[in-house]
């Protein structure tokens with residue numbers, strides 16, 4: 001059990017406040033939701049690596065009518081979700097599993113601060129699975145931390161590494177944006193390249209995923 005897991009158990013009802021205090025110096029999750037809402041109004045949203053559901057709460061606030069599906073590899077995802085219970089469901093499963101059981105597709109598939117927790121050789125696979133979850137002409141959004149020679153990166157590393165126990169590896173900007181490129185089955189057009197406060201290290205990229213051939217076949 002990581003230091004973070006032990007500490008959280010001890011905090012009990014104070015856990016949501018502690019999570020807020022711990023994340024705030026690094027990322028403004030409300031701003032993530034606001035930025036996403038400035039480019040889309042999805043009916044169905046999948047959040048891969050939703051953790052305790054803190055960002056899902058902000059997503060519900062941004063789009064009260066949207067259906068949110070949060071997944072994580074942890075046993076109890078969405079534990080701290082405080083939005084409308086009717087709007088969100090949480091599952092402990094991989095993105096591959098969700099893709100196998102949900103063929104309708106999502107208007108928005110989001111990964112926020114997940115990929116730097118994933119070992120580098122597995123990252124491309126998760127991005128491919130996330131991409132297959134996106135409905136035609138839907139959006140794929142990835143927010144992650146850019147490695148810089150700055151104090152914020154050192155502090156983020158210390159808290160991520162020692163609180164979660166994961167072997168963290170942050171991204172160079174090009175490496176992150178390069179994870180999503182046009183491929184044989186669909187096109188990925190980068191439609192947003194933004195920084196999320198309070199740190200320049202917070203990169204948010206949004207791609208529109210289209211499958212021209214399949215769309216053409218469906219229209220014919």
Ligand SMILES: C[S@@+](CC[C@H](N)C(=O)[O-])C[C@H]1O[C@@H](n2cnc3c(N)ncnc32)[C@H](O)[C@@H]1O
Pocket residue numbers: 029048049050051052053054055071072073074093094095111112113114117118126
């Ligand atoms: C820093 S938390 C981010 C939680 C949430 N997205 C947010 O921004 O508040 C990273 C989460 O990614 C999850 N995660 C790591 N690897 C994953 C994988 N392969 N598939 C799904 N979730 C994963 C972890 O369990 C953890 O809950």
